[in-house]
Amino acid sequence: MATLLNSSFLAACRGERPARTPVWLMRQAGRYMPEYRAVRRELSFLELCRSPERCAEVTLQPIDYLDVDAAILFSDILVVFDAMDVVVEFRPGPTITTPVRTHDDIAKLRFGDPDAELGYVFDAVAACKRALANRVPLIGFCGAPLTTLSYLIEGGSSRDFEHTKRLMFSEPAVFGRLLESMTDLLAKYLLGQVRAGADAIQIFDSWAAAVTPRDYRTHILPHVRQLIDRVRTAGVPVIMFARGNAALLEQIATTEADVIGIDWSIELDDAIRQIGPGRVVQGNLDPMVLLSNPDTIRRRVLDVLEAGRHAKAHIFNLGHGISRHTEPALAKLMVETVHAS
Amino acid sequence: MATLLNSSFLAACRGERPARTPVWLMRQAGRYMPEYRAVRRELSFLELCRSPERCAEVTLQPIDYLDVDAAILFSDILVVFDAMDVVVEFRPGPTITTPVRTHDDIAKLRFGDPDAELGYVFDAVAACKRALANRVPLIGFCGAPLTTLSYLIEGGSSRDFEHTKRLMFSEPAVFGRLLESMTDLLAKYLLGQVRAGADAIQIFDSWAAAVTPRDYRTHILPHVRQLIDRVRTAGVPVIMFARGNAALLEQIATTEADVIGIDWSIELDDAIRQIGPGRVVQGNLDPMVLLSNPDTIRRRVLDVLEAGRHAKAHIFNLGHGISRHTEPALAKLMVETVHAS
Numbered sequence: 001m002a003t004l005l006n007s008s009f010l011a012a013c014r015g016e017r018p019a020r021t022p023v024w025l026m027r028q029a030g031r032y033m034p035e036y037r038a039v040r041r042e043l044s045f046l047e048l049c050r051s052p053e054r055c056a057e058v059t060l061q062p063i064d065y066l067d068v069d070a071a072i073l074f075s076d077i078l079v080v081f082d083a084m085d086v087v088v089e090f091r092p093g094p095t096i097t098t099p100v101r102t103h104d105d106i107a108k109l110r111f112g113d114p115d116a117e118l119g120y121v122f123d124a125v126a127a128c129k130r131a132l133a134n135r136v137p138l139i140g141f142c143g144a145p146l147t148t149l150s151y152l153i154e155g156g157s158s159r160d161f162e163h164t165k166r167l168m169f170s171e172p173a174v175f176g177r178l179l180e181s182m183t184d185l186l187a188k189y190l191l192g193q194v195r196a197g198a199d200a201i202q203i204f205d206s207w208a209a210a211v212t213p214r215d216y217r218t219h220i221l222p223h224v225r226q227l228i229d230r231v232r233t234a235g236v237p238v239i240m241f242a243r244g245n246a247a248l249l250e251q252i253a254t255t256e257a258d259v260i261g262i263d264w265s266i267e268l269d270d271a272i273r274q275i276g277p278g279r280v281v282q283g284n285l286d287p288m289v290l291l292s293n294p295d296t297i298r299r300r301v302l303d304v305l306e307a308g309r310h311a312k313a314h315i316f317n318l319g320h321g322i323s324r325h326t327e328p329a330l331a332k333l334m335v336e337t338v339h340a341s
Numbered sequence: 342m343a344t345l346l347n348s349s350f351l352a353a354c355r356g357e358r359p360a361r362t363p364v365w366l367m368r369q370a371g372r373y374m375p376e377y378r379a380v381r382r383e384l385s386f387l388e389l390c391r392s393p394e395r396c397a398e399v400t401l402q403p404i405d406y407l408d409v410d411a412a413i414l415f416s417d418i419l420v421v422f423d424a425m426d427v428v429v430e431f432r433p434g435p436t437i438t439t440p441v442r443t444h445d446d447i448a449k450l451r452f453g454d455p456d457a458e459l460g461y462v463f464d465a466v467a468a469c470k471r472a473l474a475n476r477v478p479l480i481g482f483c484g485a486p487l488t489t490l491s492y493l494i495e496g497g498s499s500r501d502f503e504h505t506k507r508l509m510f511s512e513p514a515v516f517g518r519l520l521e522s523m524t525d526l527l528a529k530y531l532l533g534q535v536r537a538g539a540d541a542i543q544i545f546d547s548w549a550a551a552v553t554p555r556d557y558r559t560h561i562l563p564h565v566r567q568l569i570d571r572v573r574t575a576g577v578p579v580i581m582f583a584r585g586n587a588a589l590l591e592q593i594a595t596t597e598a599d600v601i602g603i604d605w606s607i608e609l610d611d612a613i614r615q616i617g618p619g620r621v622v623q624g625n626l627d628p629m630v631l632l633s634n635p636d637t638i639r640r641r642v643l644d645v646l647e648a649g650r651h652a653k654a655h656i657f658n659l660g661h662g663i664s665r666h667t668e669p670a671l672a673k674l675m676v677e678t679v680h681a682s
Contacts, residue, residue, distance in 0.1 A: 160628075160629065160664065161629070162629060162632065162664060162666060165629035165632065166629065166632040166633065169629060169630055169632065169633035169637055170632070170633045170634060170637070209606060211627075212605050212606065212607075212608065212627050213607065213608055213611070214608055215627075245587070245606050246586070246587060247587045247606060247608075247611065264553050265550060265553065265554075265586050266554065266588045267554055267555055267588075270588065286506070286552075286553050288501065288502070288503060288506035289510055291503065291506070291507040291510065291511070292507065292510035292511045293510075293511060296510055296511070320501075323501065323503060325503060
């Protein structure tokens with residue numbers, strides 16, 4: 001890590017204020033880039049996730065084009081199911097053909113060994129590191145315990161998380177044991193990514209807003225805390241991104257996460273007020289702003305940067321994944337605006 | 342209205358504390374009730390919405406079974422498009438086959454006359470009032486300007502509101518004029534419902550969370566305020582329910598809404614702290630609690646009631662529509678628990 005040519009992202013993770021505010025974009029390697037679409041004409045999404053060299057190729061596309069300050073492994077939070085004999089299909093939304101609903105389903109679940117079964121992810125991390133040649137750090141990631149488990153129980157994306165919450169409300173002990181096993185698997189998975197070379201980790205609790213703040217505190221937060229603590233023993237910074245409910249921010253602020261990801265549903269200065277000025281924040285431009293025009297984009301980027309000054313340190317990012325309808329040139333303009341100010 | 346046999350709901354709307362906390366459920370006339378499913382075997386959803394006498398029948402089903410303190414007109418926020426020559430199909434999600442995207446689409450839009458074109462809704466209101474025979478008050482409703490417009494622009498439900506926000510960010514003046522026309526139409530529509538007999542109005546901003554708090558304040562809130570003010574001139578209480586982002590509550594609290602609906606994404610006592618103790622609140626049990634068991638339901642209902650004591654007055658409700666997988670007996674248990682405490 002000492003040899004990184006651009007370490008502004010890791011400096012900000014540590015709470016420093018590098019000369020330029022570091023910036024990367026959630027889903028920066030993706031469908032808005034013609035180079036990515038070209039690769040996807042050859043490979044399905046899952047084939048790509050399982051091809052370490054092609055993952056590295058795709059991971060580096062936005063580094064070359066956008067000049068962002070961090071790379072994030074091209075992968076998906078659901079590939080972890082490969083260590084559980086759970087089959088995910090993308091149609092194009094993720095679909096799990098055998099959702100886990102009954103006691104019988106739960107009894108049959110196998111929480112396997114990421115080291116033995118997710119080798120292709122670790123190979124992809126290593127391939128990315130080689131390809132990056134220390135230009136910028138590499139972020140590894142996983143889904144948070146609730147988010148990952150909810151896919152397993154619902155069988156895909158969900159609006160109301162009916163099955164997950166039915167289990168949580170009706171059989172909290174069973175639900176807790178499932179989250180515990182999931183957390184253990186995810187911790188091993190992330191530690192494997194760090195061993196393979198990841199310089200930082202982001203945990204995506206994409207469906208944190210599935211439950212009330214009270215239920216998050218009671219049923220979910222202890223597992224999030226556990227996961228963060230275990231990954232931090234490996235010495236890399238952890239970014240915790242719980243999306244969709246600003247009312248959860250004060251809970252996230254009680255964890256040891258090095259960086260707190262802020263989605264666009266709250267103004268960044270309000271978020272910083274809630275979590276206190278001593279934390280590092282990441283975020284939070286509404287990705288749809290990038291569908292507008294250069295003037296609007298510049299103005300909104302500067303507003304987010306200004307708000308970010310109230311935090312200990314700030315990593316500029318979108319408040320959610322970049323839209324696939326974004327013109328790459330406008331994403332680049334965003335990065336340039338951050339770097340220039 | 343003087344002759345209402347049960348006026349606890351309207352008393353609470355006025356800020357009074359009736360002997361029993363009034364309670365009704367969002368989507369209380371719906372698929373979880375076998376009586377409703379029986380009607381739907383005869384009529385499609387839209388046929389039902391357009392049949393005043395059958396609407397009244399369905400509207401009264403939960404009054405009879407649950408003993409709730411208010412009826413809400415059985416209808417849909419999208420029937421207002423019948424005054425715009427916009428065709429909605431339910432497949433089963435709402436689909437608008439001619440979404441409004443281009444300047445050309447916008448130029449062709451017609452904001453018609455609810456009095457002339459939505460007569461069947463007013464007839465349904467009148468039929469409900471007759472059938473209710475003053476047992477409980479009747480709530481009329483509509484979608485908020487943003488929510489209604491977003492269906493028109495997106496062509497249905499949306500996750501990221503790409504088209505709506507592209508327009509808002511790129512052409513705020515055009516977007517503002519659309520919202521203005523929509524607000525005017527919705528105001529006329531609600532005033533028509535009041536003239537037909539509705540005793541209160543609820544405005545559903547189901548997709549309020551589509552935009553950032555800042556954009557809601559700039560682009561959306563003025564229209565919400567306008568709509569509320571116009572309906573209040575008719576002398577009925579207005580419930581404003583903006584769903585999905587607790588960070589918007591303080592903005593909603595700046596309107597003249599008589600009652601502020603609280604969804605389940607925030608704890609009710611925290612919501613009351615944010616909007617101040619001088620407001621009437623409605624909410625906010627997580628509907629998925631009703632999928633659990635009697636003990637859990639009783640406990641969670643009492644917790645919400647306890648939190649509600651911090652407000653000026655409290656109308657008990659769910660924090661979102663009741664799930665169609667709810668056992669009717671458990672919904673009834675919820676109502677009994679509210680009434681008994």
